[in-house]
Amino acid sequence: MDEYFGSYAVVVALFAIGVVIFAGALFGNRMLRPNRPTPEKLTTYECGIDPVGDGWAQSQVRYYVFTYLYVVFAVDAVFLFPWATVFAAPGFGMTTLVEMFVFLGFIALGILYAWRKRVLAWT
Amino acid sequence: MTEAVPSYLSPTGQEIVFLLLGAVAVGAGLLVVTTRQLVHAALWLVVCFGAMAGCYLVLTAEFVAWVQVLIYVGAVVVLLLFGIMLTRAPIGRSADLDSGNKTVAAIVAVATAAVLVTVVIDGFRTAYTPLDPGTGAAKELGSTIFRNWVLPFEALSVLLLAALIGAIVISRTDIRGRN
Numbered sequence: 001m002d003e004y005f006g007s008y009a010v011v012v013a014l015f016a017i018g019v020v021i022f023a024g025a026l027f028g029n030r031m032l033r034p035n036r037p038t039p040e041k042l043t044t045y046e047c048g049i050d051p052v053g054d055g056w057a058q059s060q061v062r063y064y065v066f067t068y069l070y071v072v073f074a075v076d077a078v079f080l081f082p083w084a085t086v087f088a089a090p091g092f093g094m095t096t097l098v099e100m101f102v103f104l105g106f107i108a109l110g111i112l113y114a115w116r117k118r119v120l121a122w123t
Numbered sequence: 124m125t126e127a128v129p130s131y132l133s134p135t136g137q138e139i140v141f142l143l144l145g146a147v148a149v150g151a152g153l154l155v156v157t158t159r160q161l162v163h164a165a166l167w168l169v170v171c172f173g174a175m176a177g178c179y180l181v182l183t184a185e186f187v188a189w190v191q192v193l194i195y196v197g198a199v200v201v202l203l204l205f206g207i208m209l210t211r212a213p214i215g216r217s218a219d220l221d222s223g224n225k226t227v228a229a230i231v232a233v234a235t236a237a238v239l240v241t242v243v244i245d246g247f248r249t250a251y252t253p254l255d256p257g258t259g260a261a262k263e264l265g266s267t268i269f270r271n272w273v274l275p276f277e278a279l280s281v282l283l284l285a286a287l288i289g290a291i292v293i294s295r296t297d298i299r300g301r302n
Contacts, residue, residue: 003256004183004256004257005136005137008180056208056215058208058209058210059205059208059209060209061209061293061294062294062295063205064205064206064209064290064294065290065291065294065295067201067202067205068202068286068287068290069287070198070201071194071198071199071201071202072283072286072287074193074194074197074198075194075198075279075283076283077193078190078193078194079268079276079279081186081261081265082186082261082262082264082265082266082268082269083265083268083269084261084265085261085262085265086262086265086266086269087265087269089266092266092269096269099269099273099276099277102277102280103276103277103279103280104280105280106277106280106281106283106284107280107283107284107287109284110283110284110287110288113287113288113291114287114291117291117295119291119295
């Protein structure tokens with residue numbers, strides 16, 4: 001019990017150290033640097049050219065599929081972890097192996113469909 | 124499973140952390156529906172999901188906690204942000220986010236919460252289960268899924284396939300049904 005929370009206390013401590021280093025670097029920078037803002041300096045940097053339009057552009061619906069593919073593969077990967085810990089254990093064996101490949105097969109059908117409909121092509 | 128109930132008057136550190144995380148989750152959830160900026164709503168949702176992941180961690184449900192981080196904080200919020208980017212541009216402070224059904228929605232939300240709380244309290248009463256690290260690990264979940272819950276697991280792949288194909292068909296205007 002204490003071991004469990006102790007191990008996560010280490011995670012929290014590491015996270016806190018990371019935040020301190022990051023914030024410390026930015027804060028030290030702010031303390032040391034000169035600060036002379038001009039309107040030109042405060043404009044958004046857009047590869048050296050004057051920015052055009054708003055910061056927010058409406059994106060095309062076709063890119064939604066890429067986001068959705070990411071969701072599908074995240075869910076997919078999540079199930080691989082518990083599967084990987086048990087499929088070689090006694091009492092599971094071939095059936096469990098096949099079950100996972102049936103799962104992956106169904107999702108692969110989706111990828112195949114996307115590929116056939118040229119969704120994965122960039123242009 | 125159940126044990127003698129320790130006193131509520133001397134909460135352990137874990138119980139205090141759990142309560143605080145619950146408060147963060149509820150507060151962030153309220154901010155999701157009250158903020159005036161849509162993008163901020165999605166970001167508050169990250170805080171809410173993160174606090175819930177913390178709750179799972181305190182309850183020693185390690186695997187579920189990290190799935191919560193990966194799927195909800197990662198994928199689902201990205202999906203929501205993308206949905207906002209698709210529909211509203213330019214973005215910013217908007218006054219018309221409140222729906223006319225606000226009161227009804229609030230009543231439904233409170234009623235749903237009341238039902239859930241009543242069921243949980245009625246179902247468990249003072250049942251007390253000690254937290255056992257390791258029961259929420261990937262291995263335990265894996266053996267449960269692949270022993271008892273194989274059919275829902277396989278059905279999930281069909282669901283994901285249907286949703287993926289649906290997303291492709293809707294987002295591509297050049298894919299049409301047979302006339």
